[in-house]
Amino acid sequence: xxxxxxxxxxxxxxxxxxxxxxxxxxxxxxxxxxxxxxxxxxxxxxxxxxxxxxxxxxxxxxxxxxxxxxxxxxxxxxxxxxxxxxxxxxxxxxxxxxxxxxxxxxxxxxxxxxxxxxxxxxxxxxxxxxxxxxxxxxxxxxxxxxxxxxxxxxxxxxxxxxxxxxxxxxxxxxxxxxxxxxxxxxxxxxxxxxxxxxxxxxxxxxxxxxxxxxxxxxxxxxxxxxxxxxxxxxxxxxxxxxxxxxxxxxxxxxxxxxxxxxxxxxxxxxxxxxxxxxxxxxxxxxxxxxxxxxxxxxxxxxxxxxxxxxxxxxxxxxxxxxxxxxxxxxxxxxxxxxxxxxxxxxxxxxxxxxxxxxxxxxxxxxxxxxxxxxxxxxxxxxxxxxxxxxxxxxxxxxxxxxxxxxxxxxxxxxxxxxxxxxxxxxxxxxxxxxxxxxxxxxxxxxxxxxxxxxxxxxxxxxxxxxxxxxxxxxxxxxxxxxxxxxxxxxxxxxxxxxxxxxxxxxxxxxxxxxxxxxxxxxxxxxxxxxxxxxxxxxxxxxxxxxxxxxxxxxxxxxxxxxxxxxxxxxxxxxxxxxxxxxxxxxxxxxxxxxxxxxxxxxxxxxxxxxxxxxxxxxxxxxxxxxx
Numbered sequence: 001x002x003x004x005x006x007x008x009x010x011x012x013x014x015x016x017x018x019x020x021x022x023x024x025x026x027x028x029x030x031x032x033x034x035x036x037x038x039x040x041x042x043x044x045x046x047x048x049x050x051x052x053x054x055x056x057x058x059x060x061x062x063x064x065x066x067x068x069x070x071x072x073x074x075x076x077x078x079x080x081x082x083x084x085x086x087x088x089x090x091x092x093x094x095x096x097x098x099x100x101x102x103x104x105x106x107x108x109x110x111x112x113x114x115x116x117x118x119x120x121x122x123x124x125x126x127x128x129x130x131x132x133x134x135x136x137x138x139x140x141x142x143x144x145x146x147x148x149x150x151x152x153x154x155x156x157x158x159x160x161x162x163x164x165x166x167x168x169x170x171x172x173x174x175x176x177x178x179x180x181x182x183x184x185x186x187x188x189x190x191x192x193x194x195x196x197x198x199x200x201x202x203x204x205x206x207x208x209x210x211x212x213x214x215x216x217x218x219x220x221x222x223x224x225x226x227x228x229x230x231x232x233x234x235x236x237x238x239x240x241x242x243x244x245x246x247x248x249x250x251x252x253x254x255x256x257x258x259x260x261x262x263x264x265x266x267x268x269x270x271x272x273x274x275x276x277x278x279x280x281x282x283x284x285x286x287x288x289x290x291x292x293x294x295x296x297x298x299x300x301x302x303x304x305x306x307x308x309x310x311x312x313x314x315x316x317x318x319x320x321x322x323x324x325x326x327x328x329x330x331x332x333x334x335x336x337x338x339x340x341x342x343x344x345x346x347x348x349x350x351x352x353x354x355x356x357x358x359x360x361x362x363x364x365x366x367x368x369x370x371x372x373x374x375x376x377x378x379x380x381x382x383x384x385x386x387x388x389x390x391x392x393x394x395x396x397x398x399x400x401x402x403x404x405x406x407x408x409x410x411x412x413x414x415x416x417x418x419x420x421x422x423x424x425x426x427x428x429x430x431x432x433x434x435x436x437x438x439x440x441x442x443x444x445x446x447x448x449x450x451x452x453x454x455x456x457x458x459x460x461x462x463x464x465x466x467x468x469x470x471x472x473x474x475x476x477x478x479x480x481x482x483x484x485x486x487x488x489x490x491x492x493x494x495x496x497x498x499x500x501x502x503x504x505x506x507x508x509x510x511x512x513x514x515x516x517x518x519x520x521x522x523x524x525x526x527x528x529x530x531x532x533x534x535x536x537x538x539x540x541x542x543x544x545x546x547x548x549x550x551x552x553x554x555x556x557x558x559x560x561x562x563x564x565x566x567x568x569x570x571x572x573x574x575x576x577x578x579x580x581x582x583x584x585x586x587x588x589x590x591x592x593x594x595x596x597x598x599x600x601x602x603x604x605x606x607x608x609x610x611x612x613x614x615x616x617x618x619x620x621x622x623x624x625x626x627x
Contacts, residue, residue, distance in 0.1 A: 006164035007204040009093065011155075018301060030184065032251065033134050034193070035200035036127025038081045039246045041067045042204045044084025044174060047297035051085060053298070058145040062172060067204070068218065069197075070211035071188050076180050085174035086144040092153050092163055096128060126250050131176070132157040134184035138175040141169040194221055203227040203243045205297070226297050228271040228318055232259050240541035244273040247292065248316035252277045255368055257317070258353050264342055272350065273319035278371050282314060282351060289313045290454055293333075294320040306339050312350060314372045319346065330458035351389050358393060358406075366404055369395045371455075391466050397429040399438060400447040409464050415446055420472040421465075423449040423458050425545040426605075436534040437474050438602055440481050440527030441484055448474055457546040474527075475537050475544045481526060504568045507577040511587075511593045515564065518597060518609060525565035532570040533600040535562045544604060559609075591617050 001445065010094050044415040045065040052059045068081045081528060087095065131138050139154035151168025155161035169175075186192055190210060202222045209218040227243050244254045254273040261269045271292065279290075287310040292302045297320060298365035323338055333339055350474050369376075379390050395404035400413070410421060422441065426432040428451040441448050451460070504524055512522040520538055528534060537544055544559055566573050576592055593618050597607035607613035 002244075006162060008160050008162045010160050018198060030133045031187065031196050032200070033127075033130040033246070034080075034187070034196045035242075036130045036249070038067060038069075038197065038204060038208060039249065040128060041080060041082035041084060041174070042201075042206055042246070043205045044086070046080050046084075048083075048085040050299050050301075051145065055146065058172075066207045066209060068209050068211055069193060069221075071190070071193070073188050076185065076188065077174060078178045078180060078193075080178075081170065081173065081175040084145075085168065086147075086170075086173045087142045088144040088147055088149070088152065089151055089163060091144065092142070092151055096153060096161065097200075119590055129157075131178055134180055136176035136181045137179040138176065139179075140174055141166050142174040143169040143172055143626060144171045175520065180387045188530075190430065194219075197221040199441055200242050201246070203239060203246065206215075226320070228259065228269050228320060235259075243271070244316065247318060248273065248290070250275060250276065250277075250279075254316075256353070256357065258349060260349065262345065266338060266345075267322040268342060269320045270349075272315050272346075274368065274372075277317060278373075279314065282372075282375060285513035287313055289315070290412070291315055294318055295324045296320070296322060300324075301333075304333055304339075306333055306336075307343060307501045308346060309343070309379060310384055311375055312347065314375055315350065318610065336561050347383075347386060351386060351393065354393050355389065366395065369393075374455060377453060377455050377459055381455060381462050384462075386445045387463055387573075391463065395450070396423075397450040398447050399433060399441065399450065400445070405449070406449075410447060410449065411467060411469060413447060414469075415444065418446060418484045419469065419483075421449065422446060422472055422474050423451050423460065424458075424474045425451045425460075425543060427452055427545075431605075436528060437536065439529040439531060440525075441474060443529050444484050446481065446484055454549065457543065457549065473537070474545050475535075476539055504566065504573060504577045507564065507573065507580050510580055510589065511564065511566070511596070514590050514593050515597055518561075519564045520561040521563045523563060525567055528565060528567035528570070530567075530570075531603065532567050532572045533596045533603075534565050535600045535604050536565055538563055548605065564600060566596070573584070591620070595621065 007415060045067070048058060049065060049342040062083050065083060068079075070079045070081070071077070072079070081141075108288045137154070137156050141150060141152050143150040150166040152164045152166035152169065153161060170597075180187060187196075197210075198221060201208055203225070204222050205224060205226050207220055207224050208222040211223055212218050227239065240257055240259075241253050244257065245251060253276055257271065257273045259271045268523065288303060289305065289308045289310065290302060290313065291308055291309055293300045293304045302447075307319060317543070319342065320337070321342070326337070336438065354365075354368070357368070373395060376390065377394060379388050380394070383390070385452055391407055395406055396410075398405050398410070407421070424432050424435065426435075429452055432438075432450045432452070438448055449460065460473075462473070465471060508522050515522065520541075525534065534579070537547075541562075543561070544555075547556060568574070576589065580586075580589055594613070598614045598617075601608055
């Protein structure tokens with residue numbers, strides 16, 4: 001190591017916290033560190049093989065890509081070497097000093113004290129740090145292919161790392177040296193190394209060798225074949241699971257997988273996995289896909305935006321084409337008709353598998369929907385060609401059921417006279433269930449879908465209907481329940497309701513005049529049964545929740561004017577109507593009107609328009625009631 005070029009840098013804050021969790025937790029399955037480091041070495045070899053397509057000189061002096069493991073028991077060290085792409089200084093700082101993905105800090109905050117859950121660490125896709133589970137000191141020497149300067153990196157995992165130029169770095173690739181902890185000496189035993197590689201890394205496409213002692217030849221530890229090219233009958237479930245963990249850099253088992261080979265106009269092989277847990281960056285604003293594209297077993301890219309739509313970004317795995325050119329560029333990928341054909345075929349295959357799981361294993365499908373449903377619903381807005389199939393896959397909370405309901409189940413349970421699919425949007429289904437806007441629907445036992453994902457505000461108006469049934473928000477003033485039959489029809493109740501409506505006409509007119517600058521209209525409500533008031537949106541206006549959401553994000557600068565609905569059958573409204581008809585003091589009634597509007601806003605999740613005036617009016621009302 002060159003002393004003159006040595007510098008000590010601090011880990012990114014999130015990395016320090018992650019290392020603390022890794023180093024201090026007592027994991028029951030620490031051996032996965034070797035799988036992660038071998039997997040990283042495999043990726044480095046993949047990247048070099050791709051780079052050599054346009055720069056063949058990178059492979060000239062050492063064309064056989066491989067991974068080598070060696071042990072120095074006297075020093076208590078395990079060494080993992082590869083002759084892949086290697087790293088320079090910028091790579092070392094970016095790859096081993098930071099986690100350059102949004103959401104990391106929030107995830108760590110959410111992680112809290114769950115330090116014994118090894119599968120959580122895999123959600124970061126930063127398997128290198130797992131080395132600190134077994135090592136008290138980690139160092140590596142590396143040289144990027146085609147560059148002259150070699151580099152040295154070392155750390156004990158306690159807040160900082162050191163980088164310096166190195167004269168002893170390999171000619172190309174990376175050599176990682178782990179000085180093992182006292183309680184991790186078992187990983188220096190050849191038998192354990194053989195077992196771990198065979199269990200976790202047998203599918204690695206490059207030779208993984210254990211260095212022989214003295215003059216002994218290296219021992220080959222893996223079969224080094226492209227797993228996806230083997231017949232499904234020759235691959236066990238365990239092999240599929242381990243390949244998923246390799247390709248996804250994950251520690252959970254996959255929820256399901258699809259392995260297929262297509263021959264004909266286009267020839268390609270696919271091995272795709274759906275995780276059982278949400279990747280931590282699932283909602284990263286960039287919405288990148290993580291499926292790897294290979295051409296004739298040569299890795300091309302793991303960032304192919306045109307291979308899959310963003311609403312399937314939870315997929316992990318590989319697509320291997322026999323027809324695409326090996327030197328295809330990112331620009332060609334975006335405009336290649338074969339990629340468009342591949343994308344369409346893969347989407348249909350994945351959605352078909354999800355539909356099969358939803359029909360055959362509905363309870364298991366719910367676990368998928370709870371993790372990835374919000375992402376899949378993005379396709380309803382973005383991919384109109386697949387909207388019908390995506391709507392069949394969608395599941396919703398509702399006012400009538402404890403679990404999830406499909407749209408087909410909803411339509412099958414519609415009431416006589418009901419022609420719309422009613423829904424309500426918000427942030428919490430339990431809060432929505434208590435909304436006064438649902439009272440009339442409860443009264444007639446009409447099911448309402450409760451939609452609590454932000455994307456719901458956008459796909460519903462874009463889709464419009466399902467099986468000729470229009471989606472209709474219950475917060476619209478036009479939501480009409482008159483045509484829907486009640487469980488027990490009582491004509492005398494209708495007559496009484498009409499009489500009550502006419503009794504409050506004067507009050508409605510009074511409120512409309514006094515609140516004209518604060519509401520769009522005041523109307524007698526047919527939906528309310530136990531609450532005195534509620535707010536609703538006029539047909540053509542923004543839905544209540546959407547307007548609130550846009551305002552919170554600075555996309556809406558003005559307050560939306562709403563309709564105030566009053567319940568003619570509520571004792572408070574009837575008493576106010578009587579006072580007005582009997583010539584009561586109108587200034588007091590004006591204050592009551594303001595209080596009713598503020599109450600409606602609070603019930604809708606908003607603050608009063610003027611909190612100070614609201615507090616003053618409320619205090620005066622309480623004071624008068626105590627006199």
